[in-house]
Amino acid sequence: MAVVVDLEEERERKAPSLDALAALVADDMARVNEAIVARMHSPVPLIPQLAGHIVAAGGKRLRPMLTLAAARLCGHAGQRHIPLAACVEFIHTATLLHDDVVDESALRRGLASANAVWGNKASVLVGDFLFSRAFELMVEDGSIRILAILSHASSVIAEGEVLQLATANDTTTGEDAYLDVVRAKTAALFAAASRIGAVIGERPKAEEEALESYGLNLGIAFQLIDDVLDYSARQEKLGKAIGNDFQEGKITLPVILAFRRGDDDEREFWRRTLERLEQAADGSDLRRALDLLERHRCLADAVRRARHYGEIAKDALGIFADSPLKAALLGCVDFSIERAY
Amino acid sequence: MAVVVDLEEERERKAPSLDALAALVADDMARVNEAIVARMHSPVPLIPQLAGHIVAAGGKRLRPMLTLAAARLCGHAGQRHIPLAACVEFIHTATLLHDDVVDESALRRGLASANAVWGNKASVLVGDFLFSRAFELMVEDGSIRILAILSHASSVIAEGEVLQLATANDTTTGEDAYLDVVRAKTAALFAAASRIGAVIGERPKAEEEALESYGLNLGIAFQLIDDVLDYSARQEKLGKAIGNDFQEGKITLPVILAFRRGDDDEREFWRRTLERLEQAADGSDLRRALDLLERHRCLADAVRRARHYGEIAKDALGIFADSPLKAALLGCVDFSIERAY
Numbered sequence: 001m002a003v004v005v006d007l008e009e010e011r012e013r014k015a016p017s018l019d020a021l022a023a024l025v026a027d028d029m030a031r032v033n034e035a036i037v038a039r040m041h042s043p044v045p046l047i048p049q050l051a052g053h054i055v056a057a058g059g060k061r062l063r064p065m066l067t068l069a070a071a072r073l074c075g076h077a078g079q080r081h082i083p084l085a086a087c088v089e090f091i092h093t094a095t096l097l098h099d100d101v102v103d104e105s106a107l108r109r110g111l112a113s114a115n116a117v118w119g120n121k122a123s124v125l126v127g128d129f130l131f132s133r134a135f136e137l138m139v140e141d142g143s144i145r146i147l148a149i150l151s152h153a154s155s156v157i158a159e160g161e162v163l164q165l166a167t168a169n170d171t172t173t174g175e176d177a178y179l180d181v182v183r184a185k186t187a188a189l190f191a192a193a194s195r196i197g198a199v200i201g202e203r204p205k206a207e208e209e210a211l212e213s214y215g216l217n218l219g220i221a222f223q224l225i226d227d228v229l230d231y232s233a234r235q236e237k238l239g240k241a242i243g244n245d246f247q248e249g250k251i252t253l254p255v256i257l258a259f260r261r262g263d264d265d266e267r268e269f270w271r272r273t274l275e276r277l278e279q280a281a282d283g284s285d286l287r288r289a290l291d292l293l294e295r296h297r298c299l300a301d302a303v304r305r306a307r308h309y310g311e312i313a314k315d316a317l318g319i320f321a322d323s324p325l326k327a328a329l330l331g332c333v334d335f336s337i338e339r340a341y
Numbered sequence: 342m343a344v345v346v347d348l349e350e351e352r353e354r355k356a357p358s359l360d361a362l363a364a365l366v367a368d369d370m371a372r373v374n375e376a377i378v379a380r381m382h383s384p385v386p387l388i389p390q391l392a393g394h395i396v397a398a399g400g401k402r403l404r405p406m407l408t409l410a411a412a413r414l415c416g417h418a419g420q421r422h423i424p425l426a427a428c429v430e431f432i433h434t435a436t437l438l439h440d441d442v443v444d445e446s447a448l449r450r451g452l453a454s455a456n457a458v459w460g461n462k463a464s465v466l467v468g469d470f471l472f473s474r475a476f477e478l479m480v481e482d483g484s485i486r487i488l489a490i491l492s493h494a495s496s497v498i499a500e501g502e503v504l505q506l507a508t509a510n511d512t513t514t515g516e517d518a519y520l521d522v523v524r525a526k527t528a529a530l531f532a533a534a535s536r537i538g539a540v541i542g543e544r545p546k547a548e549e550e551a552l553e554s555y556g557l558n559l560g561i562a563f564q565l566i567d568d569v570l571d572y573s574a575r576q577e578k579l580g581k582a583i584g585n586d587f588q589e590g591k592i593t594l595p596v597i598l599a600f601r602r603g604d605d606d607e608r609e610f611w612r613r614t615l616e617r618l619e620q621a622a623d624g625s626d627l628r629r630a631l632d633l634l635e636r637h638r639c640l641a642d643a644v645r646r647a648r649h650y651g652e653i654a655k656d657a658l659g660i661f662a663d664s665p666l667k668a669a670l671l672g673c674v675d676f677s678i679e680r681a682y
Contacts, residue, residue: 125443139489147476148480
C-alpha cells in the first residue's frame with residue numbers, strides 16, 4: 001500500500017500546475033486583488049455585496065494572471081498592468097454573472113451562485129456595473145489601443161454567447177461551429193488579456209500577436225478540457241459534480257464526436273437527452289452517455305484536440321527569450337490540459 | 342360642439358412639441374439611423390433580429406437627438422457626432438433590454454418586448470453586445486474624454502438600476518432617495534449625451550458643463566413626467582395603458598407624495614398594494630390610488646417639481662447665443678413637461 005501512495009504522491013509532484021506562474025506574479029496579484037476590492041466599491045451596498053461574493057469565490061484568476069505575466073515578460077517595469085488586470089477580471093466576472101442568469105445556474109464553483117442568492121435582476125445589473133467599471137479603469141489608463149482590444153473582445157464574447165444560445169440543444173452542431181463559440185466566448189478574453197501585456201510593455205507588433213496567439217489557443221484548450229472534465233470519471237472520484245452540461249443539453253466537443261461516431265440508435269439517444277432533454281431521473285442516461293463517450297474514445301480525442309491548440313500556444317511564445325516567466329507560461333498550457341487526468 | 346373642437350385643435354397647435362428639434366437634426370438623424378443599422382450587424386443572425394426589433398420600435402430617439410443638437414449648437418462642422426449619437430442610442434437600447442428582463446415586461450412601447458419574443462437569455466446577451474459595440478464606436482472616434490464621460494455614465498446608470506431594485510416596493514423611500522435613482526438611471530445619460538456635443542465641438546469647459554446641466558435637469562424632468570403619465574387620466578382617455586408602475590409596486594414621486602400626505606389608513610393601503618402587491622383584480626385598488634393622488638394633488642405637484650428642473654435646464658443654456666437650435670432645445674424642455682397634459 002505504501003508504494004501506491006508514494007507513486008500517487010510522485011505523480012502529484014510531477015503534475016503540471018499553475019504554482020510557478022502564480023508564484024512569479026504573487027506580489028502583483030495581491031495588488032490586483034486590492035484594486036478589485038477598491039474598484040467594486042459603490043455607495044449602493046448591494047453592488048460590493050454581490051460582486052464580492054463572486055469575486056471571493058475566487059477561482060484561479062487565470063485571466064488577470066495572463067495580463068500580469070505578459071506585461072512582465074514584455075519588460076514592463078511600471079504599474080499599469082495592475083488596474084488593467086483588475087479590468088480583465090471585471091469583464092470576466094460580469095460575463096459569469098450574466099452566464100449564470102442565462103444558464104439558470106444555482107451553483108458557481110461549489111457555492112450558491114449570485115443569482116441564486118440575490119436573484120437574476122441584481123445579477124444582470126451588477127454585471128452591467130462591473131462591465132462599465134472595467135471601461136472606466138481602461139479610460140483611466142488612457143490607452144486607446146487597449147480600449148480597442150478589450151472593447152472588441154467584449155463584443156466578440158457577447159456574440160459568442162448569443163451564438164451558443166442559438167446552437168444550444170442542437171445536436172446538428174458540428175465541431176467547427178462549436179469551435180467558433182469557444183473562440184468567441186472563452187478564448188477571445190484569454191487572447192486580449194495576454195495581448196494587452198505586450199501593449200503595456202510597448203513591444204513590437206510581432207510580440208503582441210505572439211501573446212494574442214498564445215492566449216487564444218490556450219483559451220481554446222482550456223475550454224475544451226473544461227468540457228471534458230464535465231464527463232470525467234476522475235473528477236467524479238474526486239467528489240466533483242459531473243454531468244451538468246449533459247443535464248442542460250449543452251453541445252460540447254465530446255458529444256459532437258459521439259454523435260458523429262455513433263449509430264442511428266445512439267443518435268436518437270443524444271437527440272432525446274440533449275435536444276428534448278428527456279432524461280431518466282435515476283441517472284441511467286448519464287451512465288449511458290459516459291459509456292458511449294468511452295466506447296468512441298471521445299474524451300481522449302477531445303483531449304488530443306486540446307493538446308493541438310496547446311502546442312500552437314506554446315510555439316507562439318518561441319520568439320521570446322527563455323526565462324522563468326516564459327517557462328511558467330508554457331507550464332500554464334500543460335496545466336490547462338493535463339488537469340484532465 | 343364645433344367651438345370645443347376648435348379650441349382643442351388650437352391647443353394642439355400651440356402645444357410644445359419635439360418637431361422643431363427633430364426638423365433641425367433630421368438629416369443627421371437619418372445618418373444616425375443608418376449607422377445604427379450598420380453597426381448592429383453581426384454574423385450571428387439573432388443579434389440584428391433582436392436589436393432591430395427594439396430599435397425599430399423606435400421611440401423619440403431623444404438621447405441621440407441631444408448629442409446631435411448639442412454638437413451643432415457648439416459649432417461642430419464635421420461628422421463625429423453621427424457615430425457618437427448612435428453609440429448613445431446603443432447604450433440606451435442595452436439598458437432597455439436589461440430593464441425589460443429585470444422588470445419582466447411583456448410590452449415595450451405597445452409592442453411585444455424583446456424578452457417576451459426571444460426570451461430573457463437573448464435579451465441579456467444582446468444587451469451586452471450592444472453595450473460592447475457602443476464602446477467600440479467610441480474607441481473608433483478616439484476621444485478619451487468622451488470615453489470617460491460615457492463609461493462613467495454607464496456605471497452610474499447601472500448603480501441607479503441596482504439602487505432602484507433595492508428600493509423597489511419600499512414605501513419608506515423618500516423623495517431624495519427617489520431623485521438619486523432618477524438622476525442615475527435616467528438623467529445621467531441625458532447629461533452625458535448632451536455634454537459630449539460640447540466635447541465634439543471643442544468648446545470651453547463652461548459650455549460642456551452648461552450642456553451637462555441642461556441634459557441632467559431635462560432628464561430628471563422627463564422621468565418625473567413619465568412617472569406622472571403612468572397615472573394620468575388624459576393618457577387613459579387617449580387609450581394608453583396606465584397603472585403599470587402601480588401594478589409593479591414601483592415607488593415613484595406621485596406615490597411618495599401621497600404616502601406622506603395621507604393618513605394611517607391610506608398608508609396601510611399603499612403598503613398593501615405597493616409593498617405586499619396585494620391588489621384587487623377588478624382594478625378597484627388602482628381607482629382608489631388615482632383618487633388619493635388626485636385628492637392630495639400629487640400629480641399636479643409632481644409636475645410642479647418637474648417644472649423646477651425644467652427651469653434649471655433652460656437657464657443652463659443661457660450662456661449660448663440665441664439660435665433656432667437653442668430655441669428648439671428650450672422647446673424640448675417644454676415638450677418633456679407639457680406632454681403631461
